[in-house]
Amino acid sequence: MICALNNVFINKVAVVNSHSLPHLLLLPGLLHDARVWQHQTAGLANIAHVSVGDLTKATSIAGMAASVLSRAPAGAFALAGLSMGGYVALEMMRQAPERITGLALLDTSARTDTPTTRENRYAAVQSAQTHFQQVVDELIPKQLLPAHFDDVWLVNLIHSMANDLGEQVFSRQQHAMAKRINSFPFLHLIRCPSLVLCGREDGITPIGLHQEMVNEIPGAGLIIVNDSGHLSVLEQPLRVNEALSQWLAGVAR
Numbered sequence: 001m002i003c004a005l006n007n008v009f010i011n012k013v014a015v016v017n018s019h020s021l022p023h024l025l026l027l028p029g030l031l032h033d034a035r036v037w038q039h040q041t042a043g044l045a046n047i048a049h050v051s052v053g054d055l056t057k058a059t060s061i062a063g064m065a066a067s068v069l070s071r072a073p074a075g076a077f078a079l080a081g082l083s084m085g086g087y088v089a090l091e092m093m094r095q096a097p098e099r100i101t102g103l104a105l106l107d108t109s110a111r112t113d114t115p116t117t118r119e120n121r122y123a124a125v126q127s128a129q130t131h132f133q134q135v136v137d138e139l140i141p142k143q144l145l146p147a148h149f150d151d152v153w154l155v156n157l158i159h160s161m162a163n164d165l166g167e168q169v170f171s172r173q174q175h176a177m178a179k180r181i182n183s184f185p186f187l188h189l190i191r192c193p194s195l196v197l198c199g200r201e202d203g204i205t206p207i208g209l210h211q212e213m214v215n216e217i218p219g220a221g222l223i224i225v226n227d228s229g230h231l232s233v234l235e236q237p238l239r240v241n242e243a244l245s246q247w248l249a250g251v252a253r
């Protein structure tokens with residue numbers, strides 16, 4: 001019912017304001033599909049043409065970036081990436097800075113993996129071949145604030161996205177992330193309005209990784225979202241939408 005109402009809303013706004021709205025391209029994280037951004041897709045439809053990139057097919061972060069760029073709206077667009085989507089967004093900034101009018105990095109990092117993180121990824125890929133459900137079960141407490149462990153809708157959504165994508169996508173995405181390059185030395189070259197946002201309790205990409213990006217990106221702002229873990233877009237959608245709305249207001253059309 002909510003989805004149906006939102007669709008009507010999106011269609012209505014698209015007819016009324018279709019010429020003046022900027023394009024906003026959203027990039028999901030590990031084992032996420034477009035549903036991870038559902039609150040933003042609906043909530044920002046009155047101020048942007050929102051679409052969600054597919055990061056499930058390519059085998060490298062550079063390949064994901066190239067694939068999204070080849071399917072992106074013609075011309076320039078604002079770009080927001082969540083976690084793995086943030087790694088891809090930073091790669092897109094390297095590949096096609098002239099097409100990106102604004103950059104939002106949410107619950108992510110510019111750094112490459114530590115050796116331990118990389119080993120953990122390969123171990124998870126190995127386990128997922130025989131125990132995919134268990135691997136997904138173990139991801140959830142790392143992604144969410146403990147207060148959200150009992151949120152049945154949220155936990156079911158994470159399971160549903162993961163199960164629809166499956167073990168092969170998990171393996172591809174983990175290998176791609178393990179091999180990603182260090183984006184930190186490129187941050188000072190970013191020239192578009194930039195927002196860096198992080199759940200206060202994000203245990204996967206903690207606040208310090210966001211603070212150091214803000215220190216490097218000229219003019220970037222930092223928003224720390226209370227009562228949220230790593231999945232701020234789902235855990236605190238209203239606060240995230242408010243931050244994204246303010247950022248979009250400063251992005252050139």
Ligand code: MLT
Pocket residue numbers: 028029030082083084085177204
């Ligand atoms: C994600 O949510 O995309 C991943 O947890 C990021 C990562 O594992 O580095």
